[in-house]
Amino acid sequence: MAPEDGDYEIGVAGDDGMRLFLDGEKVVDDWTTGAERYHGVKRRLKQGERLSVRIDYYQGGGERSLRLTWRRPAELRAAAKLAQAQRDLIVSTYLPKGADWYDFWSNERHAGGKTVSRPAPLEILPLYVRAGSIMPMGPAVQFATEHPEAPYEIRIYPGADARFTIYEDDNETYAYEKGQRATYDLVWNDQARTLSVGARQGSFPGMIQKRQLNLVLVAPGKGAGAQSAPVDRQILYDGEPKVVRF
Structure with a gap:
């Protein structure tokens, strides 16, 4: 009733x-x-x-x-x-001065030194990325050793020079303490619009010898949020240095 x-x-x-x-x-x-x-x-x-x-x-x-x-x-x-x-919840965030900042979810660019506000429903945590940053991203996985061969999406946030060191190990043991690990540098030259991928340093058993790198130069509405973005450049990294121009 x-x-x-x-x-x-x-x-x-x-x-x-x-x-x-x-x-x-x-x-x-x-x-x-x-x-x-x-x-x-x-x-x-x-x-x-x-x-x-x-x-x-x-x-x-x-x-x-x-x-x-x-x-x-x-x-x-x-x-x-x-x-x-x-839906109506608005969150304000202070962005430090000295750099521009990108809203991760929209790639709207903001000058530093001021407070910005945006809606923040439950599924969105306000997140801002400094101009002159490199952000590697991978697939959603359930555990660390799932899909070790998956491509990396390399997002470049222009506006200043940037550097990021990729670190890899077996994601499972303490062998890295014995030197079983590998690194290589990603260096963005903002004026020249180039990304330099350095030579691989080190190795470990089971290391992926060749990995696809999907390079994305972010812009408003492009390369935003957690989903994969359209690729600007694609390279197969084999441990040797490479330079990619945009």
């Missing part, structure tokens, strides 16, 4: 096959085997109105999970208000 007038969210969460019927109408039909998931529908009810509910379920194997869920209008309004507050 509905305790108040308004829109309700009624759903079913579970694994494997499930169907949900409201007043005889089939509103959820997911008759497949799989991990736990949720399906919900909105239904407007008047206070005191009754709604018949029926659930069909089959267990495909393994554990069994099935829950009927519902949220009242007041709960939905509170959730919407919270979501709006999160």
Whole structure:
């Protein structure tokens, strides 16, 4: 029985096959085997109105999970208000003077020595990168030794000269303490618009001998955020020095 007038969210969460019927109408039909998931529908009810509910379920194997869920209008309004507050959250950050700074999420460039503000919903942490920086990035992995051969995305934030030293080891043991590691330098010349990749120093068992480097010269709207960016230059680094011009 509905305790108040308004829109309700009624759903079913579970694994494997499930169907949900409201007043005889089939509103959820997911008759497949799989991990736990949720399906919900909105239904407007008047206070005191009754709604018949029926659930069909089959267990495909393994554990069994099935829950009927519902949220009242007041709960939905509170959730919407919270979501709006999160979207509207504004965070101010002071950027040190002496350099320009790029917003990591948009690559909007700001002069240093002032405070800037931006929206900061839950999925975005305000992050600013100094002009004259090199930021290597790799794929999202579950553990350190997953996809050791993956390309590196090398993001260059122009505006000043920059240097970064790539460090590699086996990502698993303490062999680096015995010198089993490798390094090479990335040097950006802002005036010449060149990236110099230095000779590899050192080695270790299992080292990737040739690695693809995807070079990205960031600009507003390009090379922003955590996703891979369109590549400006691509090289196969084999340990020998290289110079790339932009």
